[in-house]
Amino acid sequence: MNGSLRKQIIVAVLVSQLLLAIGLTLAIVLYSRAQLLSAFNIMLEGRVDTVLAVVHDAEDARKTLIVDPQRLNSPAGDLVEVWDENGSLIWRSPNWSGAPAAVMAGNASTFELDREHGPYRGVVVRKATVFDEEDDPANPLRKVTIVYAASTRELDRHILKIGIFATGASSLLLCLAGFFASYGVSKGLSPMQELAKAAAGVSIRNWSFSPPQEARTKRELAPLVSALEATIATLQRAFDRERESTADAAHELKTAVAILKSSLQLLSYQPRSIDDYQKGLDHALEDCDRLEALVCGTLSLARAQQWAEEGKADDIQSVDLVNSCEQSVANLRALAESRSVELRCLANYDNECLVRASSADLKTVWVNLLQNAIQHSPPGSTVSLRVSASDPDNALIAVEDTGTGIPAEHLPHVFERFRRGDPSRSRATGGFGLGLSICRAIVEAYDGHIEIESTDGAGTRVLVSLPILTKVSSLGMALPKARIFPA
Amino acid sequence: MRVLVVEDEKRLAQNVADGLRQGAGYAVDVAEDGEVGLFMAESNEYDLVVLDLMLPRLAGPVLLERYRKSGHETPVLILTARDDKPSIINLLNGGADDYLSKPFDLGELLARSKALVRRGKGKPQPVLIVGDLEINWADRTVKRAGKRVDLAPMEYRVLEYLASRSRAVVSKTELLEHLYDYNWEKFGNVIEVYISGLRKKIDSNSRTKLIHTLRGHGYALRVEATAGLDR
Numbered sequence: 161m162n163g164s165l166r167k168q169i170i171v172a173v174l175v176s177q178l179l180l181a182i183g184l185t186l187a188i189v190l191y192s193r194a195q196l197l198s199a200f201n202i203m204l205e206g207r208v209d210t211v212l213a214v215v216h217d218a219e220d221a222r223k224t225l226i227v228d229p230q231r232l233n234s235p236a237g238d239l240v241e242v243w244d245e246n247g248s249l250i251w252r253s254p255n256w257s258g259a260p261a262a263v264m265a266g267n268a269s270t271f272e273l274d275r276e277h278g279p280y281r282g283v284v285v286r287k288a289t290v291f292d293e294e295d296d297p298a299n300p301l302r303k304v305t306i307v308y309a310a311s312t313r314e315l316d317r318h319i320l321k322i323g324i325f326a327t328g329a330s331s332l333l334l335c336l337a338g339f340f341a342s343y344g345v346s347k348g349l350s351p352m353q354e355l356a357k358a359a360a361g362v363s364i365r366n367w368s369f370s371p372p373q374e375a376r377t378k379r380e381l382a383p384l385v386s387a388l389e390a391t392i393a394t395l396q397r398a399f400d401r402e403r404e405s406t407a408d409a410a411h412e413l414k415t416a417v418a419i420l421k422s423s424l425q426l427l428s429y430q431p432r433s434i435d436d437y438q439k440g441l442d443h444a445l446e447d448c449d450r451l452e453a454l455v456c457g458t459l460s461l462a463r464a465q466q467w468a469e470e471g472k473a474d475d476i477q478s479v480d481l482v483n484s485c486e487q488s489v490a491n492l493r494a495l496a497e498s499r500s501v502e503l504r505c506l507a508n509y510d511n512e513c514l515v516r517a518s519s520a521d522l523k524t525v526w527v528n529l530l531q532n533a534i535q536h537s538p539p540g541s542t543v544s545l546r547v548s549a550s551d552p553d554n555a556l557i558a559v560e561d562t563g564t565g566i567p568a569e570h571l572p573h574v575f576e577r578f579r580r581g582d583p584s585r586s587r588a589t590g591g592f593g594l595g596l597s598i599c600r601a602i603v604e605a606y607d608g609h610i611e612i613e614s615t616d617g618a619g620t621r622v623l624v625s626l627p628i629l630t631k632v633s634s635l636g637m638a639l640p641k642a643r644i645f646p647a
Numbered sequence: 648m649r650v651l652v653v654e655d656e657k658r659l660a661q662n663v664a665d666g667l668r669q670g671a672g673y674a675v676d677v678a679e680d681g682e683v684g685l686f687m688a689e690s691n692e693y694d695l696v697v698l699d700l701m702l703p704r705l706a707g708p709v710l711l712e713r714y715r716k717s718g719h720e721t722p723v724l725i726l727t728a729r730d731d732k733p734s735i736i737n738l739l740n741g742g743a744d745d746y747l748s749k750p751f752d753l754g755e756l757l758a759r760s761k762a763l764v765r766r767g768k769g770k771p772q773p774v775l776i777v778g779d780l781e782i783n784w785a786d787r788t789v790k791r792a793g794k795r796v797d798l799a800p801m802e803y804r805v806l807e808y809l810a811s812r813s814r815a816v817v818s819k820t821e822l823l824e825h826l827y828d829y830n831w832e833k834f835g836n837v838i839e840v841y842i843s844g845l846r847k848k849i850d851s852n853s854r855t856k857l858i859h860t861l862r863g864h865g866y867a868l869r870v871e872a873t874a875g876l877d878r
Contacts, residue, residue, distance in 0.1 A: 411701050411728035411749075415656050418726075418750035422662035425753035429670055447658060 166349050173341040174334075181330035188326040193319045197281075200315055201270060204283045207234050208308045215242060215250070215289050215304055225289070225302060227251035234308075239273075239280065241307040250304065259284075259307045273309055279316065282309025351375040359388055367396040408578040409458055416454050420447040457594040461577065464601035478514040478629050479522055481555055482507040482547050488526035489545055492534065500539035503530070508548040513555055514629040517606045525602050526559075528595040529622050533561035536620065554625045562619040571614055575600045599624075648694040648764050648808060649674040649825045653684030653710065654726065655702050663697060663726075663756065670757040672787060672804050673764075674828040681705025688714055688721070692824045694764050696723045697756075698743075708741060715742035722763040726751065761785065768811040775810045778870040780849065780857055782810045789849075796848050801826075805841045806849075809858070809868035818865035842866060 214231045218224040227242050227250055234240060240253040252258060263271045263284060273280040285308070288301040354372035362369050369392045375381040427440035489505040496503040515522075526545065533543040543561045550556035566574060578593045596612075599622075603610045607627055614620040650673045654660035657679065664675040676691070678684035681702040688696055688710075696714070700707035711723060725738050725746040735746055744766075745759055761784055765771060775782040781790040787803055789796045798806065804826050809817055819838050842858065850856045859867045 407729060414728040414749035415659060419656060419659045419662060421750045422659065422666065422753045422756075426662050426666050426669070429666065429753070443658075450658075 165352075166345055169345045169349075170338075170342045173345070174338050177334055177337050177341070181334045185323070185326040185330050189319065189323045192322045196315055196318060200281060200310075200312065201283065204281070204308055204310060205285065207238065207310070208283060208285045208287075208306050210234060211240055211242065211306050211308060212287055212289060212304070217302075223302075225250050225304065235310070237277070237311050239282065239307075239309040243305040243307070245303040245305075259309075263307065271309075272312075275311075278311055278313040280309040281312045281315075282307060351378055351381055355381060355385065355388075362392055364399060367392060367399075405577045412454055412578055413451075413458075416447070416451040420444060420451060423447050454594075457598065461594055461598050461601060464598055464605060467605055476516050476518060478516050479519045481513045481515050481522075481557070481626070481628075483512075484519055484522045485526055485545055485547055485557065488523050488530060491523075492527060492530045495531070496534050496543065499534060499537070501534050501537045502540075502542040503534070504542060504544040506544060506546045508546065513547070513549075515555065515606070515626045516629045517626070521602050521606070525599045525624065526557075528599050529559040529624075532595060533559055533563065533620065533622075536563035536565075537561045538563060549628070550625055553627055555628050557624040557626070558621055559624075560619065560621045565616045565618050565620055566612070566614040567616045568614075571612065574612055575610075648672075648804070648811075649676070649692070649828065650695045650697060650760065650764075651676050651678060651684065651688055651691070651693045652697045653678045653681065653688075653702065653707070654697070654699040655679050656699070659699075662753070666753045666757060667697075667760060670753070671761055672800055672807075673760075674804075674826055674831075676829045679703075681707065681710045685710045685713055687829070688719065689717060691829070692821070693721050694767060694825060695760055696721055697760070698723055698725050700725060700727045700729065700738075708738065711738070711742055720767070722767040724756075724759060724763055758785075765811070770811055770813075775813070777810060777813055777868055778855060778857055779853075780810075780868075782807060791849055791853060798848060799841075799844065802841050802845050802848070805838070806845055806868070809866060812868075814867065814869045816861055816865045816867045821865070 211227070211232060211234065214228050215225055216228065218226045225242075225244050229251070232240075237255070238253070239256040239259075240251070241256070241259055242250040242252070244250050249258075259271075259282070260273075263282070269284055271282050271284065273282060284305065286303060286305045288303050351372055351374040355375040358369060358371050369389060371385045371388070375385050423440065423444045427437065427444070432440070485507070486505050489503055493503055530543065530545065537543055541562045543559070546556075546558045546560070548556050548558075575596050576593075577597045600610050603624055603626070609625045610622065612620065612622050648671070650667050652660050652663050652667070652675055654663060654677065660677045660679065664677050667673045667675045673694075676687060676693075678687050682704040684698070684702065685705060698707050698711060702710070707725065711725075714723070722744040723742065725743045726749060727734070727738070727746055728749045729735075730748040738746060744763055747756055747759065765773070765784060773783065773785050775784065779792045783789070784807070787807075789798055789803065789806065805822065808822060808825055822838050842860070846856075846858050850858055855870065857868055857870065859869065859871065861867060
C-alpha cells in the first residue's frame with residue numbers, strides 16, 4: 161500500500177491554501193505598489209509646480225526665460241530640466257546630463273530611468289508660466305516643458321517591506337491552516353480508520369466485528385457498517401453450517417471405513433473355518449455396499465446443491481407429474497408389500513399435468529419420500545401419495561403416512577445433511593439422513609418448495625409444490641434453474 | 648475384565664465387541680445410544696468404557712462428564728472421527744484416558760484397551776508376577792516356575808482378574824460382575840468350578856499355594872507366609 165487518503169486530503173488542502181496565500185500576497189504587493197506609485201506621481205507633479213514657480217522673465221530684449229536655482233528648493237538628488245516652447249534648454253540641474261531623447265520625443269507623461277544611484281521615476285509636464293500681467297501684458301502666457309525625476313529607491317524599499325510582511329503573514333497563516341487541516345482531516349477520518357481496523361480483524365477464526373460507535377452515527381459510514389455487519393454474520397453462519405456438515409460427513413465416512421476395516425481385521429485376527437471366513441467376507445461386502453451408498457448419496461447431494469446454486473440450465477424436458485408419481489409408486493409396491501403396508505396413489509387431475517424437470521430427478525424425490533414413509537409405517541397401515549392443484553400455477557404432491565412421526569424437536573432439522581429424525585431408529589433402517597436433503601436440493605433446483613408436517617406418534621406428511629407448465633403459457637415460461645441427476 | 652462399548656453404529660459396535668472378546672478375552676456390553684450407555688456404565692462395574700462421540704440422545708462428551716461427576720474411575724477410551732487437536736485436548740481434560748481416531752486399527756484398539764485396563768488396576772507391567780507365577784497380559788499366556796500352563800479361556804480370565812487385584816480379597820460377586828456381560832445368567836457356583844480348575848493347573852504341582860479361598864469373603868491370589876489360612 162503506498163497511498164493514504166489522509167495524506168492525499170492534507171496535501172490537497174495545503175496546496176490550495178498555498179496557492180491562495182501566494183495569490184493574496186501578490187495582490188497585496190501589486191495593489192500597494194500601484195497606490196504608492198500614484199502617490200509618487202502626485203508628489204512629482206507638486207515638485208514640478210515648485211519648479212514652475214521659479215521660472216521667470218530675464219527682462220531682456222529677447223524675453224528669455226531663466227530659472228533662478230537659488231530660489232529652487234527641491235531635494236538635492238532630484239533631476240530637473242526646463243525647456244522653453246522653442247525647444248531650447250532653459251535650465252538643467254547640475255547632477256544630470258539630460259533626459260534621454262526617447263523621453264523627450266515620446267508622448268508619455270511619465271518615464272523611468274536607471275542611474276548609478278538606483279532607479280528614478282520622472283514626469284514630463286508642459287505648462288504655461290504665469291506672470292503678472294503688468295510685467296508683460298502682451299504675452300502673459302509662455303509655455304515651458306519641465307522634466308522632473310526623483311529616485312524611487314525609497315519607494316522600492318517600501319514595496320519590498322510590504323511584500324516581506326505579506327509573505328511572512330501568509331506563511332504563518334499557512335502553517336496554522338496546515339496544522340488545523342491535518343488535525344481536522346485526521347479526526348474526521350478516524351472513524352473510518354477504526355472501522356477498517358475492526359473489519360481487518362475479522363477472520364475465519366475470529367468472527368467478532370465491533371465497529372466504532374462513531375462510524376455508526378456518520379452518514380457516509382453507516383451504510384457501510386450495516387452492510388459489513390450483515391455480510392459477516394451471513395458468512396459466519398454459512399461457515400459454521402459448512403463446518404458442521406463437513407464434520408458430519410467426515411464422521412459418517414470415517415465410521416463407514418472403520419466398520420469395513422474392523423470387519424476385515426477381526427476376520428484375520430485368528431484362523432477360522434471356511435464357513436466363518438465366508439460369513440466374514442459377506443459382512444465385509446455389506447459394509448462395502450454401505451460405504452458405497454454413503455459416498456454416492458453424499459456426491460449426489462453435493463451435485464444437486466451445486467447445480468441448484470449455479471442455476472445450470474440444460475435441455476430439460478417436460479414430464480407428466482402424475483405419470484412420474486405412478487411409476488415411482490409401482491416401483492415401491494414390492495417393498496411396501498414386504499412390510500405389509502398399503503400404498504396408494506391418488507391423482508386429482510383431469511388433464512395431464514406437465515412440469516419442467518428431469519424425470520429421473522423427480523423419481524428420486526418420490527422414491528425417497530415413499531421409502532421413508534414405508535420404513536416408518538407400522539404393518540397394516542397405509543402410505544398415500546396425492547397429486548393435486550394447489551393453485552393455477554403450482555401442483556401439490558403430498559406423501560402421507562400414519563407411522564411413528566417425528567418428535568417436534570427434530571422436525572426443524574430433518575432436511576439437514578446426516579440428520580435422522582430419531583437417530584437410533586434410522587440407523588436400524590440403514591439410512592444416512594441424506595434422503596430428505598437430496599429431495600430438498602432437487603425440488604428447490606426446479607423452483608419448487610418442500611415442507612414437512614408431523615405429529616409424534618401419529619404420522620408424517622411431506623408436501624412438495626412444483627410450478628406447472630401449462631400448455632398455454634409453456635413457451636413464455638421461464639426455464640427452471642437446473643437439471644439434476646442425468647438418467 | 649468387562650468392557651462397555653457405547654457406539655450407535657451397530658456394525659462397528661459389533662466388530663469392536665467381537666475384537667475385544669476374541670482378542671483380549673473381555674466380557675463386552677454394547678449400548679447403542681448415550682442414555683442407555685450412561686445408565687449401563689453407572690449401574691455396572693466396568694474395567695473399561697469405549698465411547699463414541701457422536702451418539703443419539705446423549706452426546707459422548709456429556710456422557711463422559713456425567714460419568715466422571717458421579718465419581719467413576721473406570722478408564723474411558725474415546726472413539727472419535729474428529730482429530731482436531733482442541734477437541735482431543737478438551738476430551739482428555741474432561742476425563743477421558745485415551746482416544747483413537749476413526750478409522751482405527753483393531754489391533755491398536757485392543758492394545759490400548761489392555762493398557763488402559765492394566766493402568767486402571769494400577770499394574771502397568773505387561774507381565775504380572777505373583778511368586779513364581781507369570782501372567783502375560785499381552786499374549787494371554789501363563790507360566791508357573793518357568794513352565795507354561797495351558798488354561799481354558801474362562802480360567803485365564805478368572806486368573807487375570809485375581810492377578811489384577813492381587814493381594815486383595817475378591818468376592819464371588821465381584822468376579823461375576825467383571826467376568827460376564829449383561830446377557831449372562833450369573834450363577835455363583837460357576838466361579839467355584841473355574842477356581843478348582845485353576846488350582847489343579849497352577850497349584851497342584853507346587854509346594855506354595857497361590858490361590859486362597861477365604862470362606863464367606865472370596866478369593867485372593869498372593870504369596871502367603873503362613874499356610875494356615877489356606878483351605
